[in-house]
Structure formats: structure tokens, C-alpha cells
Amino acid sequence: GGLAAVAMLAAASPAFAQDGCDDGEMVIKFSHVVAAQGHPKGEMAAALAERVNKEMDGTACMQVFPNSQLFDDDKVMEALLLGDVQLAAPSLAKFEAYTKKYRIWDFPFLFPNMTAVNTFSNSEEGEKLLHAIEDKGFIGLGYIYNGLKQFSANKPLVKPEDAKGLKFRIQTSDVAEAMIEALGANAQKLAFSEVYGALQTGVVDGQENSWSNIYTQKFFEVQDGITETNHQLLTYLAVTSTEWLDGLEPDVRDQFLSIFKEVSAEYNARAEEINEEAKQKIIDAGGTVRELTPEERQAWVDAMKPVWDQFRDDVGQDVIDAAVAAGN
Numbered sequence: 001g002g003l004a005a006v007a008m009l010a011a012a013s014p015a016f017a018q019d020g021c022d023d024g025e026m027v028i029k030f031s032h033v034v035a036a037q038g039h040p041k042g043e044m045a046a047a048l049a050e051r052v053n054k055e056m057d058g059t060a061c062m063q064v065f066p067n068s069q070l071f072d073d074d075k076v077m078e079a080l081l082l083g084d085v086q087l088a089a090p091s092l093a094k095f096e097a098y099t100k101k102y103r104i105w106d107f108p109f110l111f112p113n114m115t116a117v118n119t120f121s122n123s124e125e126g127e128k129l130l131h132a133i134e135d136k137g138f139i140g141l142g143y144i145y146n147g148l149k150q151f152s153a154n155k156p157l158v159k160p161e162d163a164k165g166l167k168f169r170i171q172t173s174d175v176a177e178a179m180i181e182a183l184g185a186n187a188q189k190l191a192f193s194e195v196y197g198a199l200q201t202g203v204v205d206g207q208e209n210s211w212s213n214i215y216t217q218k219f220f221e222v223q224d225g226i227t228e229t230n231h232q233l234l235t236y237l238a239v240t241s242t243e244w245l246d247g248l249e250p251d252v253r254d255q256f257l258s259i260f261k262e263v264s265a266e267y268n269a270r271a272e273e274i275n276e277e278a279k280q281k282i283i284d285a286g287g288t289v290r291e292l293t294p295e296e297r298q299a300w301v302d303a304m305k306p307v308w309d310q311f312r313d314d315v316g317q318d319v320i321d322a323a324v325a326a327g328n
């Protein structure tokens with residue numbers, strides 16, 4: 001009868017009885033685009049799910065969807081607002097549609113190392129930036145680190161002039177676009193899941209990413225080599241919809257946020273090591289890694305760093321000063 005049909009519908013509804021989730025548990029879906037293993041964000045997501053599923057058992061459960069299985073980084077923001085997923089962690093380069101303040105994270109040659117990134121993330125300015133997209137219905141829970149980025153192409157890159165005329169895949173970042181154009185090269189914005197194919201078929205000549213992305217996506221297999229420029233940061237904002245976070249019972253929210261904080265701190269501290277391992281694995285797999293002399297690297301700094309001037313007003317001098325100070 002009618003009641004049985006209603007009961008069956010309820011049992012089949014996505015809010016209940018999903019993989020690893022028990023009836024009545026709140027399902028937290030975490031969608032991301034990278035590999036589940038050998039990657040700072042992929043491993044952080046898996047560790048977060050493990051702790052939520054253990055410590056919040058009976059109340060909440062987390063399901064992780066890696067590798068753009070569910071959404072790419074463009075679509076995932078809408079999916080958060082629609083309640084199709086509850087947690088995402090796009091690169092800070094991908095928030096152009098929501099705020100120009102996050103452009104700071106893409107300033108080339110701003111952060112000399114991950115210690116500087118950590119100092120800035122935990123500074124007053126860094127904390128404030130977590131709230132920069134609240135007017136759009138989102139809240140940043142915290143930062144998840146990856147690492148500094150390296151250039152690769154289908155020919156050796158040693159001098160910035162070597163990049164001239166080449167087409168590089170970039171994230172949806174206007175700072176990255178300006179930076180590539182400053183090299184006399186062309187930039188093409190592409191979703192992460194399309195990069196390998198674009199490199200393989202020659203739709204683009206090169207790309208720039210962290211060691212862990214270059215290794216886990218096998219970009220090095222379809223490139224001449226990777227040049228260790230450490231020119232720009234790749235890091236993520238763990239983001240939820242404000243509506244979802246505000247709708248949680250206070251004790252549930254506190255428990256979830258405190259688990260998030262611990263796991264992200266643990267993996268942020270390991271991000272550099274994971275990237276170093278990825279670099280070594282590229283070399284072990286026969287990939288070419290080119291290191292630059294300080295003079296060679298300086299030529300890349302001279303070519304790209306002037307783009308800061310185009311974005312100073314978007315970011316604000318106080319934020320720039322804090323980020324620079326974090327590296328000194």
C-alpha cells in the first residue's frame with residue numbers, strides 16, 4: 001500500500017544507507033579532483049573521512065569522491081549550494097567568480113617555501129580570507145596545502161625565453177594568465193581532468209603544477225621534462241556552504257570542525273614531504289627534472305614577478321605586506 005511505498009522510498013533516499021553510512025547518519029560528501037593516494041589533498045581527505053566515520057559514528061559519515069568522479073572544480077561550487085555535496089577543496093586559484101581577494105595566493109614568487117605559506121595562512125589576514133566569500137553563501141573551514149609549482153613543456157625550459165610562443169594549460173586564474181603572458185606564452189584555462197589528454201594530443205605544449213599532481217596525473221610521461229621553478233603556490237580552500245554549516249547541531253558542528261582542524265594540520269605539515277616523494281618518483285620513473293642555478297631562476301622571477309602590479313588593488317596592500325612578511 002501507500003505506506004509501504006513511502007517507507008521504501010525513504011530507504012532508497014540518498015540521505016540514508018549509502019556505502020559506509022548507517023541509517024540516520026548525516027552524510028557528508030567530499031568531492032575533489034585529485035588522486036586519493038600520493039597527494040596531500042587526496043590523503044588528507046581519506047584521513048578526514050576515516051576519523052569522521054569512526055568518531056562521529058551514529059551521527060555523521062563522510063564519503064570521499066576523488067579524481068573528478070563527481071564534479072570538477074567549477075561545478076562543485078554550485079553543487080555545494082544545491083546540497084549535492086557538503087565539502088569541497090578547490091585550489092585558491094579557482095575562486096575568480098567569487099572574490100578577487102584570493103588572487104594573493106597566486107602571486108608568482110611570493111612564497112619562498114611552505115613555512116611562509118603556513119605563517120601567512122595562520123596570520124590575521126590569512127584567517128580573514130577564510131570569510132571573503134561569505135556573501136556568496138560559502139565559508140572556508142581552513143586551508144589544505146599542496147606545494148609550490150613547477151613548469152613543464154614538450155621542450156626543455158631553462159630560460160624564460162624558452163617558453164615564448166608555447167601554450168600552457170592554467171587553472172581558471174587571471175593571475176596565472178597574466179604570468180604566462182608575461183613570458184610571451186599563451187595561456188589556456190582547462191579543467192584538471194582534461195590536462196593529461198591536452199598535453200598528450202598537443203592541444204597545449206606545457207603546464208605548471210605541484211610535484212604531487214605532476215606525478216599522480218603522469219604529466220611527466222607526456223612532457224619533455226619538468227623545470228624546478230617553484231614559481232607559484234598551489235593550495236586549497238576547504239569550503240562548505242554557509243547554510244549547511246549553520247544548519248548543523250552546535251555540538252556536531254564543533255566536533256566536525258575540530259576533527260577537520262586536527263587532520264588538516266597533520267597533513268599540511270606533511271605536504272612538503274609528499275611533494276618531495278613525488279619528485280623522486282618522477283625521477284625514478286625516468287622523468288627529467290631540471291634544476292636551475294640561482295641566476296637562471298632569477299631570470300624567471302624578473303619575467304613574472306612584475307604582474308603583481310596588475311592585481312595589487314584587488315588584494316590590498318595590507319594583505320600583500322603580510323604575505324611578504326611571512327616569507328622574511
Ligand code: LMR
Nearest residue numbers: 033034091171192209213
Ligand atoms: C589544478 O587544476 O591544476 C589543481 O587545482 C588541481 C588540484 O586540485 O590540485
